[in-house]
Amino acid sequence: MSTLITTNVKHPSSSSNNIVLDANGKVNALKVATDLEIDNDLKFDSGYGSTVTGYGVRAWCTFNGTSTVAIDAHGNVSSITDHGTGAYTVNFSTAMPDAHYAIIGGIIGQYGEEHTYTFVSSPWDPNTANTTSASRFSTEHYSQGYKDFDHINIIVVR
Amino acid sequence: MADTNKRIIYTDSNGVNIVVPAPNNPDLTIEQLQSQVVPDGVTSYIVDKSDVPTDRSFRNAWTYTP
Numbered sequence: 001m002s003t004l005i006t007t008n009v010k011h012p013s014s015s016s017n018n019i020v021l022d023a024n025g026k027v028n029a030l031k032v033a034t035d036l037e038i039d040n041d042l043k044f045d046s047g048y049g050s051t052v053t054g055y056g057v058r059a060w061c062t063f064n065g066t067s068t069v070a071i072d073a074h075g076n077v078s079s080i081t082d083h084g085t086g087a088y089t090v091n092f093s094t095a096m097p098d099a100h101y102a103i104i105g106g107i108i109g110q111y112g113e114e115h116t117y118t119f120v121s122s123p124w125d126p127n128t129a130n131t132t133s134a135s136r137f138s139t140e141h142y143s144q145g146y147k148d149f150d151h152i153n154i155i156v157v158r
Numbered sequence: 159m160a161d162t163n164k165r166i167i168y169t170d171s172n173g174v175n176i177v178v179p180a181p182n183n184p185d186l187t188i189e190q191l192q193s194q195v196v197p198d199g200v201t202s203y204i205v206d207k208s209d210v211p212t213d214r215s216f217r218n219a220w221t222y223t224p
Contacts, residue, residue: 063178067214071162071181074180078186079179080178091177091194093183
């Protein structure tokens with residue numbers, strides 16, 4: 001095995017260095033044009049104050065729960081199952097490593113309604129608990145119970 | 159790609175369940191999605207999106223007969 005000793009790596013057609021190494025052996029600047037895959041923790045500062053592990057949004061979805069239920073946009077979501085009024089399951093394209101993830105939801109109610117809504121995720125839903133491949137939740141109105149909403153947003157963090 | 163103009167329907171003790179495919183999932187057909195999300199042993203059907211009513215006033219009372 002041989003060792004390449006250098007501080008800068010530059011593509012012939014690039015106007016600046018593509019990889020810059022500092023005296024501590026760390027990459028000082030790195031530009032990635034396509035996917036970056038990291039097999040272990042991703043640690044960063046970005047104004048946090050120290051370099052610690054960041055935790056990613058593993059799935060997200062925004063969908064319409066009224067009329068023709070339809071997914072507007074998503075990441076890592078294969079489908080939404082509509083179980084009835086205000087009751088849904090989000091199904092993941094790539095499964096979570098376990099069921100101990102956090103799912104957070106938000107609801108935008110129709111114009112003119114009283115804006116007191118609740119997003120209930122499955123640990124508090126008697127029908128089912130989270131699995132690695134899906135999470136059931138409900139959208140509810142403070143006085144009307146289960147209710148459909150036209151903008152439902154969810155994120156899953158793990 | 160799972161056809162977003164299709165829906166997967168199955169029933170259970172709580173009523174009619176309708177699976178809505180996500181757009182832009184190039185690696186998943188509607189049949190593959192059906193096998194992934196429908197509970198084992200439950201009969202399900204693939205229907206056109208237009209076959210599902212848009213008036214959800216009595217959504218929990220819906221029934222399905224293929």
